[in-house]
Amino acid sequence: MSKKLYIKTYGCQMNVYDSARMADVLAPLGYAPGDDPGDADMVILNTCHIREKASEKVYSELGRMRLLKEQRAAEGRDMVIAVAGCVAQAEGEEMLRRAPFVDMVLGPQTYHRLPEMVARVHRAGADGRGVLDTDFPVESKFDHLPAARGGDGVSAFLSVQEGCDKFCTFCVVPYTRGAEFSRPVAQVVAEAEVLAARGVRELTLLGQNVNAYHGLDTQGRATGLGALIRRLADIDGIERLRYTTSHPRDVDAELVAAHRDVAQLMPYLHLPVQSGSDRILEAMNRGHDAARYLEIVQDLRAARPDLALSCDFIVGFPGETDADFEATLDLVRTVGYAQAYSFKYSARPGTPAAGLPGQVPEDIKDARLAELQALLESQQAAFNAASVGRTCDVLFERPGRHAGQLVGRSPHNQAVHVHAPEHQVGDLATVVIEACKPHSLEGRLTEPGGIMPSATSEERLSA
Numbered sequence: 001m002s003k004k005l006y007i008k009t010y011g012c013q014m015n016v017y018d019s020a021r022m023a024d025v026l027a028p029l030g031y032a033p034g035d036d037p038g039d040a041d042m043v044i045l046n047t048c049h050i051r052e053k054a055s056e057k058v059y060s061e062l063g064r065m066r067l068l069k070e071q072r073a074a075e076g077r078d079m080v081i082a083v084a085g086c087v088a089q090a091e092g093e094e095m096l097r098r099a100p101f102v103d104m105v106l107g108p109q110t111y112h113r114l115p116e117m118v119a120r121v122h123r124a125g126a127d128g129r130g131v132l133d134t135d136f137p138v139e140s141k142f143d144h145l146p147a148a149r150g151g152d153g154v155s156a157f158l159s160v161q162e163g164c165d166k167f168c169t170f171c172v173v174p175y176t177r178g179a180e181f182s183r184p185v186a187q188v189v190a191e192a193e194v195l196a197a198r199g200v201r202e203l204t205l206l207g208q209n210v211n212a213y214h215g216l217d218t219q220g221r222a223t224g225l226g227a228l229i230r231r232l233a234d235i236d237g238i239e240r241l242r243y244t245t246s247h248p249r250d251v252d253a254e255l256v257a258a259h260r261d262v263a264q265l266m267p268y269l270h271l272p273v274q275s276g277s278d279r280i281l282e283a284m285n286r287g288h289d290a291a292r293y294l295e296i297v298q299d300l301r302a303a304r305p306d307l308a309l310s311c312d313f314i315v316g317f318p319g320e321t322d323a324d325f326e327a328t329l330d331l332v333r334t335v336g337y338a339q340a341y342s343f344k345y346s347a348r349p350g351t352p353a354a355g356l357p358g359q360v361p362e363d364i365k366d367a368r369l370a371e372l373q374a375l376l377e378s379q380q381a382a383f384n385a386a387s388v389g390r391t392c393d394v395l396f397e398r399p400g401r402h403a404g405q406l407v408g409r410s411p412h413n414q415a416v417h418v419h420a421p422e423h424q425v426g427d428l429a430t431v432v433i434e435a436c437k438p439h440s441l442e443g444r445l446t447e448p449g450g451i452m453p454s455a456t457s458e459e460r461l462s463a
């Protein structure tokens with residue numbers, strides 16, 4: 001009989017990818033993913049440690065899971081609770097002490113060993129479970145994971161690089177994800193081919209520092225992200241490529257050239273700057289100043305004039321003055337973003353910035369965040385409004401909320417709602433944008449012949 005698995009994912013897309021791979025690892029053990037934790041034989045919380053709120057949420061969710069576990073125990077049924085991801089990595093033993101009903105604590109680099117951990121939990125019976133595996137093993141998990149099964153979507157994530165050696169002073173990633181690591185080119189290509197064969201049309205390459213990618217090719221030569229993108233663009237069926245998250249320091253000429261030459265590489269880039277103040281950038285250990293960032297943006301836009309940019313910002317980094325914050329607003333006005341994320345600085349235990357003098361009071365952080373977000377939202381609204389009346393390709397991903405409607409993505413990663421028959425999920429269609437809402441667009445199919453069915457969707461139609 002199949003067992004039910006419930007995975008709740010917090011945080012970044014890397015965690016979304018990891019959750020899918022954990023499901024792949026557990027499938028041979030008879031676990032089938034479901035969406036009801038109350039009915040689950042195993043619950044995995046795949047956690048995020050990047051900001052304070054993220055880890056607090058995990059402990060309150062664990063409280064809820066504990067109640068479900070007790071209910072099931074009263075009915076004579078077992079529930080294994082696992083905590084994975086970056087909070088698990090950071091807390092380790094402490095998590096088993098604070099939440100003793102948790103059965104497994106595992107880090108982002110050890111989930112290929114899940115079957116072993118499950119066996120240990122079952123051997124231990126009801127008591128004394130508490131399996132902990134937060135090593136940074138010498139072997140790469142990617143060499144031990146089963147082949148990706150891929151979902152049934154048209155758009156998929158593919159992890160190509162992980163970890164980070166940059167040590168921005170605010171960030172826990174170098175401690176929770178470990179040292180930088182790139183998967184070999186052949187491994188990435190093989191996974192992309194499996195996904196393409198399953199109907200995936202759009203691949204988003206993932207890495208904490210994805211453009212630091214330097215995977216080895218079969219001759220043992222380091223290959224950069226630009227070259228990897230060119231290789232993946234050759235795969236039949238892969239019509240769109242994206243990558244995230246990148247660091248300004250690792251935007252090299254080869255990557256800029258890929259934006260110029262590779263039609264499948266979408267004109268949308270998430271390129272975090274965090275601050276527009278040189279002083280703060282220095283204190284953050286970002287390794288570049290504001291002028292250098294603007295230069296990179298200029299190079300990219302020269303290569304791909306329709307490139308839309310997205311960004312991350314932190315307000316209230318220790319020592320940030322009004323003038324520093326003004327410099328951030330200036331940078332935002334200069335660049336003009338299609339979309340962005342902004343956060344209040346959150347002191348993370350063990351990171352250098354947590355101990356810096358000049359921690360900024362909460363009310364000032366709140367005010368700065370509100371001001372920055374108002375500016376970014378107005379830029380996003382203006383960007384979306386400028387799409388109205390234009391024609392673009394939309395990749396249909398799934399049925400929309402209203403009958404007869406599909407939802408897809410524009411090249412600029414905007415959600416677009418269009419009236420179209422359901423069998424067109426997976427198609428790239430030419431769409432005229434007719435209206436914009438705060439976070440999405442509405443369009444209609446151009447006709448006739450506006451639809452460009454992809455090879456596999458035609459196969460699906462005739463199947």
Ligand code: 5AD
Pocket residue numbers: 050051170171172272274312313314343344345346347348
């Ligand atoms: N406080 C606030 N924001 C943070 N980020 C990373 N660490 C912190 C922190 N300690 C933000 C950065 C990063 C994004 C993923 O999260 O903007 O780019």
Ligand code: SF4
Pocket residue numbers: 164165166167168171172173174208209247
């Ligand atoms: Fe964190 Fe900086 Fe590495 Fe990004 S580049 S993961 S912000 S340390």
